[in-house]
Amino acid sequence: xxxxxxxxxxxxxxxxxxxxxxxxxxxxxxxxxxxxxxxxxxxxxxxxxxxxxxxxxxxxxxxxxxxxxxxxxxxxxxxxxxxxxxxxxxxxxxxxxxxxxxxxxxxxxxxxxxxxxxxxxxxxxxxxxxxxxxxxxxxxxxxxxxxxxxxxxxxxxxxxxxxxxxxxxxxxxxxxxxxxxxxxxxxxxxxxxxxxxxxxxxxxxxxxxxxxxxxxxxxxxxxxxxxxxxxxxxxxxxxxxxxxxxxxxxxxxxxxxxxxxxxxxxxxxxxxxxxxxxxxxxxxxxxxxxxxxxxxxxxxxxxxxxxxxxxxxxxxxxxxxxxxxxxxxxxxxxxxxxxxxxxxxxxxxxxxxxxxxxxx
Numbered sequence: 473x474x475x476x477x478x479x480x481x482x483x484x485x486x487x488x489x490x491x492x493x494x495x496x497x498x499x500x501x502x503x504x505x506x507x508x509x510x511x512x513x514x515x516x517x518x519x520x521x522x523x524x525x526x527x528x529x530x531x532x533x534x535x536x537x538x539x540x541x542x543x544x545x546x547x548x549x550x551x552x553x554x555x556x557x558x559x560x561x562x563x564x565x566x567x568x569x570x571x572x573x574x575x576x577x578x579x580x581x582x583x584x585x586x587x588x589x590x591x592x593x594x595x596x597x598x599x600x601x602x603x604x605x606x607x608x609x610x611x612x613x614x615x616x617x618x619x620x621x622x623x624x625x626x627x628x629x630x631x632x633x634x635x636x637x638x639x640x641x642x643x644x645x646x647x648x649x650x651x652x653x654x655x656x657x658x659x660x661x662x663x664x665x666x667x668x669x670x671x672x673x674x675x676x677x678x679x680x681x682x683x684x685x686x687x688x689x690x691x692x693x694x695x696x697x698x699x700x701x702x703x704x705x706x707x708x709x710x711x712x713x714x715x716x717x718x719x720x721x722x723x724x725x726x727x728x729x730x731x732x733x734x735x736x737x738x739x740x741x742x743x744x745x746x747x748x749x750x751x752x753x754x755x756x757x758x759x760x761x762x763x764x765x766x767x768x769x770x771x772x773x774x775x776x777x778x779x780x781x782x783x784x785x786x787x788x789x790x791x792x793x794x795x796x797x798x799x800x801x802x803x804x805x806x807x808x809x810x811x812x813x814x815x816x817x818x819x820x821x822x823x824x825x826x827x828x829x830x831x832x
Contacts, residue, residue, distance in 0.1 A: 503537045503565060503743055505529065506558035508551065510570035511668070512543040516713035517693040518667070519543075521728075522569040522592070525735035532736045536743060551576035559584040565742045567735070568592065577601060588747045590738050592731070593638065597749050604734045607755030608638065608711075609645035609817065610785050611727030611763055612689070613792035614756075615709040616649025617781055618724045618766065619687040620657055621774045622707050623650070628659040629680030629688040631697050633667045635831040637820045639691050642727075644824040645792045646689050646709070649781075651826060660685060661829030667693045674700050681706060687724065698723050707767070714764040726764035733759060753814065757786040793817055798825040 505526075513523035526539055540558060545551045551573050558566050559580065564587055568577050571593040581589045581601040594603035619628055628650060632639040647659040660683055662676040669692075677688050677700040686706040690697025695718030701708035702719035710718070710726030734752065741747035754760040763782065766775050784790030795806035799822040806812045823829060 502535070503533075503739065504561070504563040505537055505539045505739060506555075506563040506566040507539065507541045508545050508554055508558070508566070508568050508573060509541070509543045510546040510572055511693070514693075516695055516715060516718075518712050518729075519569065519693070521712055521731055522567075525567075525731035528732035529735050529739050533739060533743070537739060546570070546572060548572075548576050552580060555580040556583070559587050564588065565590065565739055565747075567738075568594070588738065588742050590734075592734075597751060599749060602738075602749040602751065604731075604738075604750075604752040604754070605638075605818075606729055606731075606760045607753060608642040608691075608727060608729075608761065609792055610755040611761045612642035612709075613645040613649040613785065613790075614763060614778060614781050615689070615725055615727055616646040617652060618649075618770060618774070618778055619646065619689075619707070619709065620650035620653030621777075622724060622770060623654075623657065623687050625684045625686045626654060626657045627684040627686065628657060629677065629683075629685030630659050630661045630827075631673055631676045631680070631688065631690045631692065632661065632663045633692045634665055635663045637818055639663075640823065640831065641817055641820040642691065643689070644820065644822075644827065647824055647826050648792055648797070658826045658828055661823065661827055663829075663831075664692065670694050670696050673697065677701070678704070695719075698726075710764065716764065721767075721769075723764070724767045724770065728762045728764055730760055730762055753818070755785075756782060799823060800825050800827045 507526055509519050511519050513519040529537055542554050545554050555576055567590045569592045574594050577589055577591050578596050581598050585600055589601040591603045593605055630643045632643055650657045660680055664672050673692055673696040677697045681704050688697045688701050689709040691711045695715040698708040698710050698715040698719035701722040707724050708719055708722045709724055712729050714726045714728055716723050791811045793812035795810045796808040797806035799805050805822055
C-alpha cells in the first residue's frame with residue numbers, strides 16, 4: 473500500500489461488484505498456488521494474517537494444492553519478475569497481498585490469461601484479475617463503542633500508517649462508535665507515513681497519551697501501541713492480529729482479519745472451474761473481520777451491548793456511517809437519514825467531526 477491509493481480511489485469506478493467475465497478452465501492435477509508478499513510474515517500483523525490464509529488452503533485442500541510463497545517483494549520491477557516467474561512455472565492461482573503490488577500484477581496478468589490473479593487491497597480488475605478487501609471500519613466501530621465506555625478522559629488517540637481510505641475510514645468509525653456513548657469524545661490523530669517504524673510509533677503513542685488520550689488505536693504492522701498502552705496503564709485497540717500478548721491488561725479488543733474464506737474460496741473455484749474476476753468486500757457478517765475477546769475489565773453489561781452491536785452490524789440494522797455526520801471542518805458529509813454508500817466509504821478522504829488532526 474502507499475499514499476497514492478487515496479487519489480486513485482477517488483477516480484476509480486472499479487467497485488461495481490462481481491464482473492461478468494469468462495470463467496477459467498478448471499485446473500488439472502495438483503493446483504499450484506503462488507503468494508507474493510511485500511514483507512515476511514512476523515509473529516503478528518498484516519502479512520501474518522495472509523500467511524494464515526495460505527495455511528487454511530493447505531488444511532482444506534491438502535494434496536490437491538502445492539504452494540509457493542515469496543516474501544520481501546516490494547519493488548515494482550522485482551514484483552513483476554516474481555509474478556512472471558510464478559505464472560511461467562505453472563502456478564494457476566496467484567495472490568498479491570499488498571496494494572503496492574497492483575501495477576506489476578496488472579502488467580503481468582494479461583500475459584497469462586489462463587492464470588487466476590487475486591489482489592488484496594486492489595482497485596483494478598481485468599478478465600483474470602480480481603480483488604478482495606475487508607470492511608475494517610465495522611470492527612473499529614464496535615471497538616470504538618468499547619473505548620467510549622472505558623475512557624475516563626473522553627480523549628482517544630489514533631496512530632495510523634498512512635492517510636489512505638483503508639486507514640482513515642476505520643479511524644473515523646472508531647470515533648463514531650465512541651460517540652454513541654458520549655458525543656463529546658474526541659480523537660487525536662497521528663499518521664506515521666510508514667507501516668513499520670516501531671520507534672516513531674511509540675513516540676506517537678506516548679505523545680497522544682501525554683495529551684490525555686487513555687485509549688489508543690494503532691493501525692500499523694506492529695503491536696507497539698498496545699505495548700505502549702500497557703506500559704502506561706491505559707487501554708488500546710489492536711489491528712490485524714490479536715495483540716493480547718503485547719498488552720494483556722491494556723488491550724480492549726483487536727480487530728482481527730481472517731482471510732481464510734477468501735483464500736480457500738478462490739482456490740476451490742479454480743479447482744472446479746468456476747473462478748471469475750470479482751470485487752469482494754467482506755466484513756463481520758462474512759467472518760473476514762472478527763473481534764478478539766473483550767478485555768475482562770469491560771463491565772459485563774457493556775460486553776452484552778458490544779455483542780448486540782456486533783449482531784446489529786452483521787444484520788445491517790446498525791450502519792456505522794449513518795447520518796448525520798460532519799467532517800472536522802463542520803461540513804455535512806452524510807445527511808440525516810442517509811447512509812454513506814460502500815464506494816464512498818472505500819474512498820473516504822475526510823476526518824469526522826471530533827477527529828483532531830489533518831490528512832496532510
